Amino acid sequence: MNAEELLGNLHEGGDNKPREKKSPLISLEKDLSFYAESIKEVAVEIMVEGISSYPIFIAHQHEVNIGELILNRADLNTDWTIQASTLEEFVQKGIIHPDKKEHFLKSYKKPENYMCVFVVVPEGANFVYFPYKLS
Structure with missing residues (x-):
């Protein structure tokens, strides 16, 4: 599966010119704080129902x-x-290569304390861990 199939059409406008804009991570932090309780409920449900021990949120x-x-x-x-997924789906879809699964698991933080978020922006995608409660 290639990036276009996974991410859909992320490019708005075809000029490929860099655009000046503020970091999307500022609004992401605000939304994740707002969503935290709901996301944690879904993470617990994924684990309790035996779907996966490794919930991932997109x-x-x-x-x-x-x-x-x-x-x-x-x-x-x-x-x-926000969409809910699992490590298993990420491996199945080829986002996490099977050879890299163990490496991913070593960096995976406790899902009771952190949400694992796969952040997708036009420039690419990456994993971040966001605590459920900020001190």
């Missing part, structure tokens, strides 16, 4: 073809949509 502002929609930015008047 944060995006475009269309992605992985996971199940749990929090829609259009419905909630926020900047980011």
